[in-house]
Amino acid sequence: MKSRIAYTLSLSLVILIITACAGSASTGPTNTPDPSFMxxxxxxxxxxxxxxxxxxxxxxxxxxxxxxxxxxxxxxxxxxxxxxxxxxxxxxxxxxxxxxxxxxxxxxxxxxxxxxxxxxxxxxxxxxxxxxxxxxxxxxxxxxxxxxxxxxxxxxxxxxxxxxx
Structure with a gap:
């Protein structure tokens, strides 16, 4: 049971970090246009x-x-x-x-x-x-x-x- 909770928490943390870092597909972390998508x-x-x-x-x-x-x-x-x-x-x-x-x-x-x-x-x-x-x-x-x-x-x-x- 403890391993399942630890796994769920770590998976949630990874998903949270990925979504926080990803932002929009066409903008960088400062909301400026990403030149590679232009x-x-x-x-x-x-x-x-x-x-x-x-x-x-x-x-x-x-x-x-x-x-x-x-x-x-x-x-x-x-x-x-x-x-x-x-x-x-x-x-x-x-x-x-x-x-x-x-x-x-x-x-x-x-x-x-x-x-x-x-x-x-x-x-x-x-x-x-x-x-x-x-x-x-x-x-x-x-x-x-x-x-x-x-x-x-x-x-x-x-x-x-x-x-x-």
Whole structure:
């Protein structure tokens, strides 16, 4: 009798653990979509959203980074490096043909952010070593960041609408 009760309790415990860990078939433990259950288009949209959010966070960090000391500029250099690495990931990401325009717009957003904040960092480096021979830096690429971001957002909305049909 005791072995039957122990067996029943252990079986109940195993079933409880399995159902608690399993959750929904298409979501992970945090209720986020599981990429392994997505279609190619859904996965590309999901990845593009993640790239955009990460890039936007880095751009905001770079824009808000103080530039009053060498430590501040080293922090800016790290952010610029991260933007450059993310830009390379975006360029190398293989997408369906219908996603090329969105990828191009996201790539333009990433490249313009990289160029803008890299120019700001390079200007600091030149000033810190006393190099006044360089010509004035053209920051017009910085004005393009928002334009490319908005262009990307429009392409992504279009892709999401087409994918939901």
């Amino acid at each position: 279609s190619i288009n859904e996965r590309a949209i999901w990845d593009f959203d993640n790239y955009r959010n990460e890039l936007k966070g880095l751009v905001n960090s770079a824009a808000d980074a103080p530039t009053e000391s060498s430590v501040d500029y080293e922090n800016l250099a790290q952010i610029v490096y991260q933007i450059g690495a993310l830009s390379e990931q975006i360029d190398e990401y293989e997408v369906p043909l219908s996603f090329i325009k969105a990828q191009s717009a996201l790539s333009n957003f990433a490249h313009s952010a990289y160029m803008c904040y890299n120019l700001k960092y390079q200007e600091y480096v030149r000033e810190s070593v006393g190099d006044n021979t360089a010509s004035k830096v053209d920051y017009s690429i910085c004005d393009k960041i928002t334009e490319y971001e908005e262009s990307y957002d429009l392409f992504l909305q279009e892709l999401k609408a087409n994918n939901s049909e």
